[in-house]
Amino acid sequence: MSETAVDDAPAPIPASPKVGPTPRIVTEVPSAVDRRFNAVTMGAGISVLVLLLLVGGFLLIQSSDAISQTGILRFLTRTEWRTDVQPPAIGVFGLLTGTVLVALVAVFFAVPLSVFCALAITEYSTARRRKWLIGVVDLLAAVPSLLFGLWGFLFLSDKMVPISRWLSDNLGFIPFFHTEQNASLTGSIFIAGVVVALMVLPIITSVTREVFSQTPAGEKEAALALGGTRWGMIRAVVLPYGRGGIIGGSMLGLGRALGETIAVALLLPQVPQRIGDSIHILQNGGATVSGFIANRAGADSFTVSGLMAAGLVLFIITLATNMVASVVVSKSRSGAGVDL
Amino acid sequence: MTDLDERALPMTDSGILLAERPSVGRATIIGGPPPGAATLEAKGACAWFGERLVLEGVDLIMPAGQVTALIGPSGCGKSTFLRLLNRMHELIPGAALDGEILLDGDDIYATGTRAQQVRMRIGMVFQKPNPFPAMSIRENVLAGLKLARLKCDEKDDLVEQSLIRAGLWKEVRDRLDSAGGALSGGQQQRLCIARSLAVQPNVLLMDEPCSALDPTSTRRVEETIDELRGEVTVVIVTHNMQQANRVSDSCAFFLAAENQPGVVVEQGPTRKMFENPDDPRTLDYVEGRFG
Numbered sequence: 308m309s310e311t312a313v314d315d316a317p318a319p320i321p322a323s324p325k326v327g328p329t330p331r332i333v334t335e336v337p338s339a340v341d342r343r344f345n346a347v348t349m350g351a352g353i354s355v356l357v358l359l360l361l362v363g364g365f366l367l368i369q370s371s372d373a374i375s376q377t378g379i380l381r382f383l384t385r386t387e388w389r390t391d392v393q394p395p396a397i398g399v400f401g402l403l404t405g406t407v408l409v410a411l412v413a414v415f416f417a418v419p420l421s422v423f424c425a426l427a428i429t430e431y432s433t434a435r436r437r438k439w440l441i442g443v444v445d446l447l448a449a450v451p452s453l454l455f456g457l458w459g460f461l462f463l464s465d466k467m468v469p470i471s472r473w474l475s476d477n478l479g480f481i482p483f484f485h486t487e488q489n490a491s492l493t494g495s496i497f498i499a500g501v502v503v504a505l506m507v508l509p510i511i512t513s514v515t516r517e518v519f520s521q522t523p524a525g526e527k528e529a530a531l532a533l534g535g536t537r538w539g540m541i542r543a544v545v546l547p548y549g550r551g552g553i554i555g556g557s558m559l560g561l562g563r564a565l566g567e568t569i570a571v572a573l574l575l576p577q578v579p580q581r582i583g584d585s586i587h588i589l590q591n592g593g594a595t596v597s598g599f600i601a602n603r604a605g606a607d608s609f610t611v612s613g614l615m616a617a618g619l620v621l622f623i624i625t626l627a628t629n630m631v632a633s634v635v636v637s638k639s640r641s642g643a644g645v646d647l
Numbered sequence: 648m649t650d651l652d653e654r655a656l657p658m659t660d661s662g663i664l665l666a667e668r669p670s671v672g673r674a675t676i677i678g679g680p681p682p683g684a685a686t687l688e689a690k691g692a693c694a695w696f697g698e699r700l701v702l703e704g705v706d707l708i709m710p711a712g713q714v715t716a717l718i719g720p721s722g723c724g725k726s727t728f729l730r731l732l733n734r735m736h737e738l739i740p741g742a743a744l745d746g747e748i749l750l751d752g753d754d755i756y757a758t759g760t761r762a763q764q765v766r767m768r769i770g771m772v773f774q775k776p777n778p779f780p781a782m783s784i785r786e787n788v789l790a791g792l793k794l795a796r797l798k799c800d801e802k803d804d805l806v807e808q809s810l811i812r813a814g815l816w817k818e819v820r821d822r823l824d825s826a827g828g829a830l831s832g833g834q835q836q837r838l839c840i841a842r843s844l845a846v847q848p849n850v851l852l853m854d855e856p857c858s859a860l861d862p863t864s865t866r867r868v869e870e871t872i873d874e875l876r877g878e879v880t881v882v883i884v885t886h887n888m889q890q891a892n893r894v895s896d897s898c899a900f901f902l903a904a905e906n907q908p909g910v911v912v913e914q915g916p917t918r919k920m921f922e923n924p925d926d927p928r929t930l931d932y933v934e935g936r937f938g
Contacts, residue, residue, distance in 0.1 A: 534767030
């Protein structure tokens with residue numbers, strides 16, 4: 308070994324007229340296998356991007372009719388959606404309001420529940436129970452959203468009424484929680500949000516669980532060795548470490564909640580509303596972009612074009628949500644473990 | 648002040664002249680461990696991982712205020728034994744134990760004794776420095792108080808004293824609010840020592856504390872151990888024979904034959920263990936002939 312090393316020793320470098328060292332260019336010729344594999348993987352990666360552009364382009368072309376007739380600004384800021392008048396008055400603002408409110412209600416309930424669920428799995432369970440719990444949560448993710456919607460519509464809706472009533476009676480002074488006299492309390496944004504919360508719970512749980520399980524063992528041991536309780540250790544080590552994952556998972560859940568369709572199509576009356584005129588999240592009313600589209604699909608060509616425009620807005624918003632999430636997460640310590 | 652000056656003057660490793668050492672009294676922690684060092688005694692200690700017995704019948708007294716070194720080749724159960732001493736062993740799934748560990752005469756595994764109480768009195772420094780990276784240096788030092796829900800009215804004093812005792816004060820006094828994770832490896836380890844000392848434990852366990860450190864940091868940690876003598880009982884696992892010889896008052900030599908659980912072959916005063924041990928295997932090991 309040492310002999311070859313002597314043989315291979317580089318010849319003395321000839322004196323160069325240049326002053327100071329210059330970096331040497333190192334080229335690597337990949338093997339045929341690597342080149343082929345590289346082509347396949349790059350192709351797959353690019354196809355995703357192409358698909359995204361195709362969807363965006365399709366929505367843009369299809370919606371051009373409605374947007375050009377209405378005007379971008381008016382389309383974005385108008386609340387009502389009327390195609391029975393001439394010229395048609397359509398706008399996405401009422402739908403957006405409902406969409407965002409449902410998603411926020413969903414995330415409000417789903418995030419704490421998911422975080423505690425993930426902690427129960429990673430920190431408080433024996434190996435056997437951990438497996439079992441992970442299976443149950445994954446099973447929840449496998450339930451078709453239609454079933455959640457039906458269940459929410461036929462079962463949960465009535466059961467939630469007393470809660471809505473209580474909130475309205477006791478917290479009615481907060482504008483959102485106010486309800487009108489004799490208003491129906493079913494089919495509300497609140498109930499739709501709760502159902503959507505159950506639907507996004509598995510994804511948030513699974514992302515946060517993944518991150519929590521990567522908490523450095525040394526730091527956890529350090530906290531316990533100082534006389535900390537398990538909860539103290541979680542607060543001092545696991546939660547700070549998993550912060551990026553919690554945020555990322557929540558944003559991912561928010562993205563899903565924004566696009567959730569079937570359940571909200573079933574639960575909400577899908578009449579566009581806006582904060583300030585008649586939005587009361589506890590009483591019947593509200594519409595979301597996706598639910599509205601699902602309910603109106605198959606209408607005349609102008610309406611469809613308008614729905615496409617609404618879809619384009621939703622597309623951009625969810626894309627932006629996920630991009631913001633990935634920026635937030637990539638800046639955090641545990642971010643490497645989160646897929647967005 | 649250059650490095651040379653530092654060595655010439657009679658200083659603590661914290662770099663503060665002994666005469667100038669601040670005369671702050673020891674900050675009192677309410678609800679913390681009782682003051683002073685405590686004697687640890689293992690009686691017939693055994694440990695299992697699953698079905699595998701890794702440590703058998705260890706009887707060892709670690710006298711109050713003294714430094715006891717646990718030496719022996721890798722895989723002979725030293726670290727396992729150390730983790731038995733503050734109930735960290737039971738955190739590993741499938742781990743089991745037998746025997747008694749007496750802290751000033753009381754079994755730490757007795758029914759009704761909480762692991763948290765035990766760990767508060769018996770601190771631990773790990774092989775790999777593990778400060779809490781999200782916390783500042785100050786918060787790191789005080790983390791034990793928060794975790795064990797202890798109260799202290801003189802937090803600034805406590806931070807200063809703990810960092811002085813760990814030999815880190817001079818290097819970090821001006822940046823107590825910067826992140827603990829930004830320190831060098833050796834500083835991080837001394838921060839971990841300060842963090843353990845801040846709870847004012849009766850015993851400090853050290854699991855190869857210097858194996859990831861450079862020689863200068865190693866020297867500082869050894870100086871710290873030397874200064875802790877009398878105040879805290881120190882039990883240190885080390886693979887470095889010179890270190891064991893330098894810092895410890897007594898030694899225990901662990902050895903495990905192939906596929907056999909680890910046992911203590913010999914224990915006694917460090918000088919005797921290194922100069923004229925009873926067991927020829929001890930002499931072979933301390934003189935570097937195997938392991």
